Amino acid sequence: MVRQDPISVEAFSSYVALNARFHALLTELSRSPPLIRQVDRASALPFASPSGFVMTQSTLPDARHTLLIAQDQHRVVIDAIENREGARAEAIMREHARVAARNLRLVLRNKTHSDLLPGLALIRMAGD
Numbered sequence: 001m002v003r004q005d006p007i008s009v010e011a012f013s014s015y016v017a018l019n020a021r022f023h024a025l026l027t028e029l030s031r032s033p034p035l036i037r038q039v040d041r042a043s044a045l046p047f048a049s050p051s052g053f054v055m056t057q058s059t060l061p062d063a064r065h066t067l068l069i070a071q072d073q074h075r076v077v078i079d080a081i082e083n084r085e086g087a088r089a090e091a092i093m094r095e096h097a098r099v100a101a102r103n104l105r106l107v108l109r110n111k112t113h114s115d116l117l118p119g120l121a122l123i124r125m126a127g128d
Contacts, residue, residue: 007064015067022074023050066103070096 007015027039043049073096080089 007067012063019070020050026077066099069099073099 023039027036030036073092077089077092077096080086080092
């Protein structure tokens with residue numbers, strides 16, 4: 001799906017749905033009540049859900065590269081879980097979250113397609 005260059009809007013829409021499902025399954029399969037609560041709490045925050053701003057990312061020049069990195073992180077975290085490497089899986093997911101935060105900062109700076117990110121007008125960048 002993300003091997004297309006450029007990625008179509010339809011492919012991005014499919015990615016958003018699959019990404020949300022992947023994260024939901026990963027959380028459910030953990031069977032960890034504290035983890036499930038934390039993910040639920042974080043997902044309720046603006047722009048913090050797994051696919052909270054992916055459609056806006058589609059407008060960025062390196063969108064395809066970013067999605068390839070995210071998909072690779074998904075594969076690697078599954079490998080870590082299969083091999084019972086909890087610390088590695090945690091580190092990968094922390095990095096995954098950092099990449100998402102960086103992408104949000106890029107989206108906030110590039111306001112060309114702000115209509116794709118509901119609630120963007122409620123955020124003010126430092127220095128604005």
